[in-house]
Amino acid sequence: MEVRLDLEGLPIVVSDTAGIREAAGKVEQEGIRRTLGRARDADLVLWMVDATNLDAPAPAQLDVRAERMLVVVNKFDLLDTKVMQPLPDGAIAVSALTGFGLDRLTLRMAGFARARIGTQADEAPVLTQARHRQQLERCRAALASFLGSPMEEFELRAEDLRRAVQALGRITGAVGVEDVLGEIFGRFCIGK
Structure with missing residues (x-):
């Protein structure tokens, strides 16, 4: 148990x-x-x-x-x-x-x-779940893309920020309708 x-x-x-x-x-x-x-x-x-x-x-x-x-x-x-x-x-x-x-x-x-x-109460938290580490890596990559994009490409930069927020939301539990639909259609074969 x-x-x-x-x-x-x-x-x-x-x-x-x-x-x-x-x-x-x-x-x-x-x-x-x-x-x-x-x-x-x-x-x-x-x-x-x-x-x-x-x-x-x-x-x-x-x-x-x-x-x-x-x-x-x-x-x-x-x-x-x-x-x-x-x-x-x-x-x-x-x-x-x-x-x-x-x-x-x-x-x-x-x-x-x-x-x-190796943590003390005043140190940064340790990520113990692989899923959390993956989502933070996705957030980091999206933010790096945001910072590397030309300032004039508003749509691409906005998409990078959306991806970063979405990755953090998957850790904190903030899940939008888009995420639910993506999971449903990604995991299940929905046909006629």
């Missing part, structure tokens, strides 16, 4: 995968194989540990560098704080039931994402 989040203005995709354990059947083995593949490809792995079983180590087949893994201790609400053992280094205690610690988890994930893509 995947969900797309906006953490402090950064686009994050969080995946919940099958647990990693000794698999009994072929279907479970396939789920674990896919989980391990997703973990290898992930920027950050959240390793969920049950607070009542802190001694459970991460499986050896989970080959993820420590700087890419964040240990999340769930069910923290079940522990008696008077006899609680220390958490693993860098771990975050949470309770999915009460919401305890989720704000800290969110901040750590956003901080990791910011460090990973």
Whole structure:
């Protein structure tokens, strides 16, 4: 299961995968194989540990560098704080039931994402979607054409500006009737 989040203005995709354990059947083995593949490809792995079983180590087949893994201790609400053992280094205690610690988890994930893509709040935003980059490139090309056209060619310059605005509109969601008709006739065969 995947969900797309906006953490402090950064686009994050969080995946919940099958647990990693000794698999009994072929279907479970396939789920674990896919989980391990997703973990290898992930920027950050959240390793969920049950607070009542802190001694459970991460499986050896989970080959993820420590700087890419964040240990999340769930069910923290079940522990008696008077006899609680220390958490693993860098771990975050949470309770999915009460919401305890989720704000800290969110901040750590956003901080990791910011460090990973190299942005700070005062820097220009990073474009993470290929479609946005393509549309900005189209806008840039249209504006370059506008600036390179002779001043007397009003119609051509106006068309360049229209193309630039249209490219930006495809990012911001401002879509005109022309765009809708272009998509319909471009994608579908409409006949007699």
